[in-house]
Amino acid sequence: MVGRGRNFLFCMNFLHRLRTYNPKTRFSSSASEEGWKLIQFTEIKPFVERCMATVGTKKEHASQLADALIKADYRGHYSHGINRLHMYVKDIKSGITVHDMEPVTVKESAATALVDGQNVLGPVVGNYCMKIAIQKAKETGVGWVVARGSNHYGIAGFYSLQALEEGMMGMSFTNTSPLQVPTRAKKPTLGTNPITLAAPGKNGDSFLLDMATSTAAVGKVEICQRKGTNMPKGWGVDQAGKETTNPDEVLEGGGLMPLGGSEECGGYKGYGLAMLVEIFCGILSGAEWGPNIRKWMKTDRVANLGQCFIAINPENFASGFTDRMQELMDTCRNLEPAEGESEVLVAGDPERKHMSQCDREGGIRYHPNQIAYLEDLAKELGVAPMVSA
Numbered sequence: 001m002v003g004r005g006r007n008f009l010f011c012m013n014f015l016h017r018l019r020t021y022n023p024k025t026r027f028s029s030s031a032s033e034e035g036w037k038l039i040q041f042t043e044i045k046p047f048v049e050r051c052m053a054t055v056g057t058k059k060e061h062a063s064q065l066a067d068a069l070i071k072a073d074y075r076g077h078y079s080h081g082i083n084r085l086h087m088y089v090k091d092i093k094s095g096i097t098v099h100d101m102e103p104v105t106v107k108e109s110a111a112t113a114l115v116d117g118q119n120v121l122g123p124v125v126g127n128y129c130m131k132i133a134i135q136k137a138k139e140t141g142v143g144w145v146v147a148r149g150s151n152h153y154g155i156a157g158f159y160s161l162q163a164l165e166e167g168m169m170g171m172s173f174t175n176t177s178p179l180q181v182p183t184r185a186k187k188p189t190l191g192t193n194p195i196t197l198a199a200p201g202k203n204g205d206s207f208l209l210d211m212a213t214s215t216a217a218v219g220k221v222e223i224c225q226r227k228g229t230n231m232p233k234g235w236g237v238d239q240a241g242k243e244t245t246n247p248d249e250v251l252e253g254g255g256l257m258p259l260g261g262s263e264e265c266g267g268y269k270g271y272g273l274a275m276l277v278e279i280f281c282g283i284l285s286g287a288e289w290g291p292n293i294r295k296w297m298k299t300d301r302v303a304n305l306g307q308c309f310i311a312i313n314p315e316n317f318a319s320g321f322t323d324r325m326q327e328l329m330d331t332c333r334n335l336e337p338a339e340g341e342s343e344v345l346v347a348g349d350p351e352r353k354h355m356s357q358c359d360r361e362g363g364i365r366y367h368p369n370q371i372a373y374l375e376d377l378a379k380e381l382g383v384a385p386m387v388s389a
């Protein structure tokens, strides 16, 4: 079977496998007991590169994509990891994302740069921009870089972490396809527009906030629909803009609520944060913005996403930043937990637990359905699959 029919069957198989895969269990410390299979680190990157090579991706681009996706899985954010590999393969194969260009800087000052991503893979654009931001922060204290002409870049934290590795604060933002309904409106108009801030503490400790600006990701709504359960309040609205706990109503004409949920619960603050991201990304860079961005999972035209990357050198401000940063984190962590809770965390701690487990085991554990999906993808592309440990 060739062409469309084969692709259709592959997609149906893929969707079926993802439907029975629940990324919510990602931080489970007993993943091995649940039948999750371990894939050694050394297996994963070559697999992503093999898959991307079949559609003509440059080795260097495939390598950068692999690093971004694997970092997401390693941190426990499986929704933005190699389970999206088919999407990048498809985009390069169709030519809607290009493989033979490189990002270029089109305007520059001592502390700023405007980059045209030239429609290459998002992580290639993101790495190019963050490298410039870090260099400028080394020279001037701050580097602020925005990109247009970009594509889906994975987890925002992949870029803020790069500044952290240089002892700096890092921030990153991206606009995304419209799924979020502004407070008092009824039409999905903004994306889930993530925000990240990384800040160094002492001895390798750090704060790493990395979050969407909608209350829930669309994938979580889909899981409720599949299970036939209602969603918690604050996740979504129906097509009339009324809050609903029925996932069908959200997915069929409704949309996601901003972080916080309803107006009474402060959802307008999440809406404001999503706007902040859009201003830093689409508006500042001249990329597509808000409802003008192509619809989620539709590749009828180029994405032309806007992104923003900031590096800040704490050395340019009051001395002793990392000491105070560590005290701040420890102050929160050492708070007496509320009744029924065992510990107070700071942003980045849940992911740290997941990474420790991966490090202990020498690889990343994946749900059997995700492994089966990747085996299907390998078969489809005619490449060797990953071998589980």
Ligand SMILES: NC(=O)c1ccc[n+]([C@@H]2O[C@H](COP(=O)([O-])OP(=O)(O)OC[C@H]3O[C@@H](n4cnc5c(N)ncnc54)[C@H](O)[C@@H]3O)[C@@H](O)[C@H]2O)c1
Pocket (backbone or CB within 6 Å): 077, 080, 152, 153, 154, 155, 156, 157, 174, 175, 176, 192, 193, 194, 195, 208, 209, 210, 211, 212, 213, 217, 344, 345, 346, 347, 348, 349, 350, 351
């Ligand atoms: N590229 C895109 O288009 C896009 C869009 C949206 C989201 N994303 C990515 O999706 C990923 C997941 O986003 P999310 O909003 O679902 O994340 P999340 O809700 O799992 O976590 C958000 C943040 O809260 C912190 N956190 C979690 N529990 C905590 C606790 N008990 N105490 C203190 N801090 C805690 C985490 O460390 C994290 O920094 C992010 O990496 C984000 O960048 C990407």
